[in-house]
Amino acid sequence: xxxxxxxxxxxFEAPPTILSAASTVGPKEGKGPLAPYFDVxxxxxxxxxxxxEKAETKILKETIQRAISKANLDVExxxxxxxxxxxxxxxxxxxxxxxxxxxxFGLYGACSTMAESMSLGAIMIDGGYADYxxxxxxxxxxxxxxxxxxPLQLGVxxxxxASWTVTGSGAVVLxxxxxxxxxTYITTGKVVDLGIKDxxxxxxxxxxxxxxxxxxxxxxxNRTPDYYDLIITGDLGSVGKQLVIEMAGEHDYDLSKNYTDxxxxxxxxxxxxxxxxxxxxxxxxVTLTGYILKEMEKETFQxxxxxxxxxxxxxxxxxxxxxxxxxxxxxxxxSQLE
Amino acid sequence: xxxxxxxxxxxFEAPPTILSAASTVGPKEGKGPLAPYFDVxxxxxxxxxxxxEKAETKILKETIQRAISKANLDVExxxxxxxxxxxxxxxxxxxxxxxxxxxxFGLYGACSTMAESMSLGAIMIDGGYADYxxxxxxxxxxxxxxxxxxPLQLGVxxxxxASWTVTGSGAVVLxxxxxxxxxTYITTGKVVDLGIKDxxxxxxxxxxxxxxxxxxxxxxxNRTPDYYDLIITGDLGSVGKQLVIEMAGEHDYDLSKNYTDxxxxxxxxxxxxxxxxxxxxxxxxVTLTGYILKEMEKETFQxxxxxxxxxxxxxxxxxxxxxxxxxxxxxxxxSQLE
Numbered sequence: 288x289x290x291x292x293x294x295x296x297x298x299f300e301a302p303p304t305i306l307s308a309a310s311t312v313g314p315k316e317g318k319g320p321l322a323p324y325f326d327v328x329x330x331x332x333x334x335x336x337x338x339x340e341k342a343e344t345k346i347l348k349e350t351i352q353r354a355i356s357k358a359n360l361d362v363e364x365x366x367x368x369x370x371x372x373x374x375x376x377x378x379x380x381x382x383x384x385x386x387x388x389x390x391x392f393g394l395y396g397a398c399s400t401m402a403e404s405m406s407l408g409a410i411m412i413d414g415g416y417a418d419y420x421x422x423x424x425x426x427x428x429x430x431x432x433x434x435x436x437x438p439l440q441l442g443v444x445x446x447x448x449a450s451w452t453v454t455g456s457g458a459v460v461l462x463x464x465x466x467x468x469x470x471t472y473i474t475t476g477k478v479v480d481l482g483i484k485d486x487x488x489x490x491x492x493x494x495x496x497x498x499x500x501x502x503x504x505x506x507x508x509n510r511t512p513d514y515y516d517l518i519i520t521g522d523l524g525s526v527g528k529q530l531v532i533e534m535a536g537e538h539d540y541d542l543s544k545n546y547t548d549x550x551x552x553x554x555x556x557x558x559x560x561x562x563x564x565x566x567x568x569x570x571x572x573v574t575l576t577g578y579i580l581k582e583m584e585k586e587t588f589q590x591x592x593x594x595x596x597x598x599x600x601x602x603x604x605x606x607x608x609x610x611x612x613x614x615x616x617x618x619x620x621x622s623q624l625e
Numbered sequence: 626x627x628x629x630x631x632x633x634x635x636x637f638e639a640p641p642t643i644l645s646a647a648s649t650v651g652p653k654e655g656k657g658p659l660a661p662y663f664d665v666x667x668x669x670x671x672x673x674x675x676x677x678e679k680a681e682t683k684i685l686k687e688t689i690q691r692a693i694s695k696a697n698l699d700v701e702x703x704x705x706x707x708x709x710x711x712x713x714x715x716x717x718x719x720x721x722x723x724x725x726x727x728x729x730f731g732l733y734g735a736c737s738t739m740a741e742s743m744s745l746g747a748i749m750i751d752g753g754y755a756d757y758x759x760x761x762x763x764x765x766x767x768x769x770x771x772x773x774x775x776p777l778q779l780g781v782x783x784x785x786x787a788s789w790t791v792t793g794s795g796a797v798v799l800x801x802x803x804x805x806x807x808x809t810y811i812t813t814g815k816v817v818d819l820g821i822k823d824x825x826x827x828x829x830x831x832x833x834x835x836x837x838x839x840x841x842x843x844x845x846x847n848r849t850p851d852y853y854d855l856i857i858t859g860d861l862g863s864v865g866k867q868l869v870i871e872m873a874g875e876h877d878y879d880l881s882k883n884y885t886d887x888x889x890x891x892x893x894x895x896x897x898x899x900x901x902x903x904x905x906x907x908x909x910x911v912t913l914t915g916y917i918l919k920e921m922e923k924e925t926f927q928x929x930x931x932x933x934x935x936x937x938x939x940x941x942x943x944x945x946x947x948x949x950x951x952x953x954x955x956x957x958x959x960s961q962l963e
Contacts, residue, residue, distance in 0.1 A: 414752030
């Protein structure tokens with residue numbers, strides 16, 4: 288599985304700057320340990336809309352607009368938007384895009400979407416195709432539970448391996464000009480499926496893909512884990528995090544010191560009843576745009592490897608007895624250029 | 626709506642060659658007017674699988690493998706796959722990707738996916754990020770009807786504005802080296818929604834986006850419609866095709882001579898009972914990889930503007946009273962470089 292292709296990683300010659308970042312979260316995330324970092328904390332999950340899906344559309348749209356404002360840009364200056372979400376046919380994103388007259392690439396990478404959008408956005412900048420690009424994603428606990436699991440009203444009990452979909456959105460403006468933090472490398476993931484069929488244990492399903500991408504990134508870049516101040520996966524939660532440490536360890540990479548997972552950090556698992564931790568596209572996106580980038584400003588971290596993880600299942604594939612394929616894309620973010 | 630941004634179009638400095646193309650279609654498409662052009666015509670829509678979705682996965686996988694074989698390449702030489710389909714969470718694509726150990730970007734552009742995948746694939750080649758990339762998509766009449774409309778077993782009568790989802794898959798290998806045909810320009814679409822709510826009239830929903838992209842392409846490139854031997858949209862069908870001609874005419878572009886739509890060409894609407902015509906991601910993809918590229922080999926066409934069109938609705942958005950946003954991406958394919 289961990290064959291060194293040497294071509295899975297791109298090093299940018301003209302690394303894009305993350306010019307601005309915006310985050311919006313729901314009330315539960317706003318009571319979690321990362322609360323001080325978020326730009327907007329909603330008081331209720333509907334935010335004045337009459338459905339959860341319309342609320343998610345609004346959350347994504349407002350977060351993108353906030354990122355553009357923070358960058359002191361006009362909407363017209365943004366040349367491309369790369370975005371996606373978890374809903375069937377990207378409902379939240381497609382409808383949010385109606386209000387932006389901007390060329391749009393719709394992405395589906397499940398909860399890995401923030402890395403997919405940043406990777407492609409960074410290519411557009413580095414390759415000279417654009418000066419300003421938006422990379423964004425969203426998820427919503429209620430719309431996701433309704434679609435993937437059970438009606439919320441049933442109050443079905445969740446196993447301890449289950450995770451809690453983050454309500455929120457994260458967006459960044461990537462820019463040709465700027466003083467960093469820079470997107471320096473991307474490592475694009477392959478679909479990895481070790482045959483796990485339990486859709487209530489997504490951490491275990493995605494961990495092999497995360498380990499595969501991290502190991503390939505380190506091999507391709509000839510770096511060791513201690514090069515980074517922080518290595519952080521997207522939404523493996525406590526179960527998947529432990530598996531990644533074990534899998535990397537089998538390949539002599541010690542992740543025990545500087546590695547964590549956004550799903551572990553975003554909730555207090557004990558007091559917030561979130562079991563294995565946070566998940567959803569927004570889990571990695573708001574942890575990046577809130578916590579990680581704000582701590583990079585303070586120089587707590589200078590070199591971060593960000594690896595959002597996606598479980599590529601559908602309700603239908605589970606009903607048809609299929610296992611859960613995983614994917615993970617890595618984005619290296621560094622305050623200084625080498 | 627048709628503001629000339631001047632930045633919606635990319636002209637490639639090192640235009641990628643379409644090194645090979647493969648097409649697979651179902652039995653109905655194999656009885657249509659384009660039948661002689663397809664590589665593989667299935668005898669039944671299940672192709673030995675026990676569900677339609679698994680059949681679609683197999684169709685996509687085999688088509689990608691055929692494209693790689695036709696290019697005389699090994700799978701290991703392909704550096705990226707850009708692909709997507711219509712199913713929730715890209716079920717067909719995600720599961721097909723398990724068998725390729727290749728970095729993968731999942732896309733959702735509804736029936737515009739072939740242009741989205743070719744656009745991003747072409748950027749990877751032109752930008753120097755890869756030598757060989759796959760762009761592919763699939764759709765399946767049965768899996769799409771089941772998901773978006775009614776159970777097939779009900780035999781619900783369809784209005785004359787409705788289209789027929791094409792069963793099949795198209796894939797191309799894009800290459801840095803080669804003698805053409807070349808991808809010379811891409812024009813990436815914006816989401817356009819004029820408020821049409823009839824999900825049984827997708828042609829009308831998508832026509833404004835198609836017209837918007839075509840007009841912006843012509844403005845950006847300073848070309849007139851007669852520059853091209855063929856201008857062909859993805860799956861507007863007969864209703865949408867007529868609307869595009871009218872909308873372009875209002876902007877003094879005469880599309881009456883060299884413009885058609887893949888959905889109009891792929892079925893014989895009279896004898897095949899397909900009403901407005903073909904639709905689905907595969908409609909544009911197999912018309913390109915079958916008919917268009919094979920006629921380019923024969924020099925029937927030397928300059929083609931290919932504009933797959935997507936209707937970004939979901940069952941849920943329709944149930945919530947939403948209109949149908951459309952998107953269309955244009956890809957210019959030319960036998961010779963200027």
